[in-house]
Amino acid sequence: MDVTLQLTSYPGLDERITILRVGDEVDVVLVQTERFNILVDTLATPALCRQALDLLAEKMGRRPLLVINSHMDWDHFWGNAAFDHSVPIIAHAAAVNRLRDPAAQQLLAEKKQELRFQAVELVAPNITFDGETMALHGGDLTLELIHTPGHTPDHIAVWVPEIRTCLAVDTVEHPIPEVWSSDPADLCALITSLKRIRDLQADYVVLAHGQRADTAVADANLRYFAWLRDRIAGLGEIDIDVVDLAGLGGVRLQDLVAVPEDMPAETRAFYERCHRSNLAAVLAAHKAGIEFILDDSHG
Numbered sequence: 001m002d003v004t005l006q007l008t009s010y011p012g013l014d015e016r017i018t019i020l021r022v023g024d025e026v027d028v029v030l031v032q033t034e035r036f037n038i039l040v041d042t043l044a045t046p047a048l049c050r051q052a053l054d055l056l057a058e059k060m061g062r063r064p065l066l067v068i069n070s071h072m073d074w075d076h077f078w079g080n081a082a083f084d085h086s087v088p089i090i091a092h093a094a095a096v097n098r099l100r101d102p103a104a105q106q107l108l109a110e111k112k113q114e115l116r117f118q119a120v121e122l123v124a125p126n127i128t129f130d131g132e133t134m135a136l137h138g139g140d141l142t143l144e145l146i147h148t149p150g151h152t153p154d155h156i157a158v159w160v161p162e163i164r165t166c167l168a169v170d171t172v173e174h175p176i177p178e179v180w181s182s183d184p185a186d187l188c189a190l191i192t193s194l195k196r197i198r199d200l201q202a203d204y205v206v207l208a209h210g211q212r213a214d215t216a217v218a219d220a221n222l223r224y225f226a227w228l229r230d231r232i233a234g235l236g237e238i239d240i241d242v243v244d245l246a247g248l249g250g251v252r253l254q255d256l257v258a259v260p261e262d263m264p265a266e267t268r269a270f271y272e273r274c275h276r277s278n279l280a281a282v283l284a285a286h287k288a289g290i291e292f293i294l295d296d297s298h299g
């Protein structure tokens with residue numbers, strides 16, 4: 001895994017937004033406002049996060065720093081320990097439940113076999129909100145934190161209306177996002193969140209994976225789920241498990257989305273797993289007779 005850190009941006013993206021890219025692992029974002037700097041996500045290790053802060057020092061100047069944890073997936077928040085306890089770290093209230101789950105410590109114990117994760121400790125956010133939105137008023141820019149569950153229960157996206165820019169993090173993903181579980185409720189939540197981001201009609205939809213800020217990706221993700229639903233519905237009354245289904249012509253990943261030829265094998269295997277999770281959820285929704293995409297998302 002390439003973990004070289006670099007600062008980058010997209011053509012035309014407002015200069016107050018800076019993307020920090022760690023190879024293919026994750027992109028995190030710094031937003032500079034008149035009143036404060038906001039770092040959206042803290043990378044996968046405290047060491048990487050400290051490196052990021054060094055690279056950003058000049059941009060941040062003397063303004064105070066606020067941190068947002070978009071969700072409690074390791075690649076987005078394991079850098080939290082890089083911050084002094086006085087730094088506000090904001091997340092959705094559901095993030096705290098995820099951290100309390102023994103699975104959080106279990107994953108850390110497993111990943112500590114890799115040298116670069118040995119200094120990681122799980123640091124919880126210290127400001128949480130429980131509703132659908134929260135706003136940070138930076139003066140020139142407003143950051144609206146929007147609860148967008150479905151990929152994970154605690155996921156938040158960030159909307160900056162003044163510059164029509166959405167930091168979608170993992171709700172929108174190229175080539176496909178991944179649903180939290182096979183429970184149709186999580187699938188419905190993800191579809192609702194994708195629509196919510198699409199309906200912002202942003203000029204930029206910045207992703208955390210896939211290295212793009214393309215507004216067409218949310219629509220493409222919705223189409224993928226609509227096709228998946230239609231193909232599974234077309235199979236009729238099936239008694240097939242998800243492993244067999246994933247290999248069936250017409251519902252394989254490459255039948256539904258264009259997978260780049262040069263995608264590394266490891267990345268491809270990752271998205272195959274995401275596809276199987278999505279397939280399991282769509283299959284469960286089909287069997288339960290749950291309609292999860294309204295027809296407006298076909299277009």
Ligand SMILES: [Zn+2]
Nearest residue numbers: 073075170208
């Ligand atoms: Zn992620």
